[in-house]
Amino acid sequence: MAVLGAAAAVASGLALAPVGANAAPVKSATTAAYHVTRPKLPAGEHYMCSLPTQPGQMMCDSIYVTAKPGNSADTPDNIPGGYSPRDLRAAYRLTTASRRRGRGVTVAIVDAYNDPRAGSDLAVYRQRYGLPKCTKKNGCLKIVNQNGSTRHLPGNNGHWAGEESLDLDTVSAICPLCKIVLVEAKNTFTNSLGPAENTAARMARFVSNSWSGGNFTGERSFNHYFKHPGHVIDFAAGDFGYGTTFPDGTAYPTDLPIVTAVGGTKLVHQASRGFAWTQTVWNEQASGEGATNSGCTRFARPSWQKRVTRNLRGCRTRVENDVAADGDPTTGIRIYDSFQSGVDGPWFPVGGTSEATPLITAIYALAGRPGAHAYPVSYLYKHVRDFYDVQKGNNGRCRVKWICQAKKGFDGPTGLGTPLGIGGMRK
Numbered sequence: 001m002a003v004l005g006a007a008a009a010v011a012s013g014l015a016l017a018p019v020g021a022n023a024a025p026v027k028s029a030t031t032a033a034y035h036v037t038r039p040k041l042p043a044g045e046h047y048m049c050s051l052p053t054q055p056g057q058m059m060c061d062s063i064y065v066t067a068k069p070g071n072s073a074d075t076p077d078n079i080p081g082g083y084s085p086r087d088l089r090a091a092y093r094l095t096t097a098s099r100r101r102g103r104g105v106t107v108a109i110v111d112a113y114n115d116p117r118a119g120s121d122l123a124v125y126r127q128r129y130g131l132p133k134c135t136k137k138n139g140c141l142k143i144v145n146q147n148g149s150t151r152h153l154p155g156n157n158g159h160w161a162g163e164e165s166l167d168l169d170t171v172s173a174i175c176p177l178c179k180i181v182l183v184e185a186k187n188t189f190t191n192s193l194g195p196a197e198n199t200a201a202r203m204a205r206f207v208s209n210s211w212s213g214g215n216f217t218g219e220r221s222f223n224h225y226f227k228h229p230g231h232v233i234d235f236a237a238g239d240f241g242y243g244t245t246f247p248d249g250t251a252y253p254t255d256l257p258i259v260t261a262v263g264g265t266k267l268v269h270q271a272s273r274g275f276a277w278t279q280t281v282w283n284e285q286a287s288g289e290g291a292t293n294s295g296c297t298r299f300a301r302p303s304w305q306k307r308v309t310r311n312l313r314g315c316r317t318r319v320e321n322d323v324a325a326d327g328d329p330t331t332g333i334r335i336y337d338s339f340q341s342g343v344d345g346p347w348f349p350v351g352g353t354s355e356a357t358p359l360i361t362a363i364y365a366l367a368g369r370p371g372a373h374a375y376p377v378s379y380l381y382k383h384v385r386d387f388y389d390v391q392k393g394n395n396g397r398c399r400v401k402w403i404c405q406a407k408k409g410f411d412g413p414t415g416l417g418t419p420l421g422i423g424g425m426r427k
Contacts, residue, residue, distance in 0.1 A: 082334025082349030264327020281393030
């Protein structure tokens with residue numbers, strides 16, 4: 001579990017070493033003893049990627065559904081479940097911005113392994129929903145390895161291919177005029193994903209990372225890969241609820257104060273509190289469907305987060321998360337992926353904080369280019385009124401309730417809440 005009540009180390013909150021005696025690196029289990037578990041899922045739901053088996057190894061944070069959940073929000077086209085681009089734009093008040101903004105903007109996606117059908121599958125998705133073509137040929141889509149080369153792509157992997165399709169389709173749904181760079185690391189270890197992150201930051205100002213892992217000894221030596229002022233660097237919080245999976249509770253690199261930590265909600269097209277859509281904390285652990293992660297990290301709390309947490313007690317360090325979006329797989333996005341193994345067909349719904357992360361990154365892209373020296377996670381805290389304040393639900397049980405339970409104002413599972421348009425992401 002993450003340490004609660006640790007003192008903040010520096011006023012700026014940008015120290016990238018954990019708070020504590022001599023700023024020692026976070027310790028985890030040794031390689032031989034490293035063992036993590038996650039909630040079992042009900043019939044028809046499946047984790048996209050396998051669990052890490054060693055410290056420093058990451059996993060994608062997505063859950064896909066093969067059984068039709070009965071919540072198809074679109075037309076009678078026999079495609080099972082999941083929300084369409086139109087649904088998600090309506091839910092987050094992006095209909096006009098998605099139509100008018102994003103031209104000339106590039107969003108980078110960092111994942112592991114290669115999806116040999118990423119381009120062709122994306123073409124099917126975009127054609128189905130009437131989105132502009134985005135192909136290698138017209139210069140909209142580029143797929144590179146962790147070093148930035150279009151040659152010598154990593155080995156194929158059916159499960160991470162599903163993650164890549166989720167990321168590509170979600171960015172397309174929210175920012176159809178954006179260009180996309182898919183950066184494929186050669187494996188799931190931080191020493192490959194880190195260089196891939198640097199490559200993504202060289203090629204785009206907006207970087208989506210739908211993966212995370214547990215804290216581990218020596219992680220501090222990798223922190224520099226994720227420190228990119230002037231870039232949006234977003235990370236998924238994880239899909240296993242409060243303190244249930246990794247030895248230290250919160251996720252890495254999501255817990256770093258300089259990135260945007262993205263939690264998950266359950267999005268339902270039902271009017272509430274004057275809004276057409278209702279969102280609660282994603283937590284279906286009672287029925288075995290997982291939940292968004294959150295927690296009190298071991299890193300100093302950044303100055304921008306202090307603004308909204310000064311009256312909250314029980315945790316004085318950086319809080320995971322900053323913001324949230326749809327993550328419940330039963331209310332997830334409908335994607336197209338013909339390479340993923342074990343599904344009923346190429347169309348299926350996917351959720352998890354892996355859905356929420358590219359969604360948030362694409363909204364950042366619609367909002368405009370960040371300042372050259374800024375950490376754009378700080379922008380969120382300047383515009384708290386531009387978020388739907390999630391006030392119901394929890395992601396588990398914890399001693400300090402607001403770390404794992406929604407409340408009025410800032411809380412751990414959903415941070416400031418979910419976007420109401422692009423205003424919350426403006427500099």
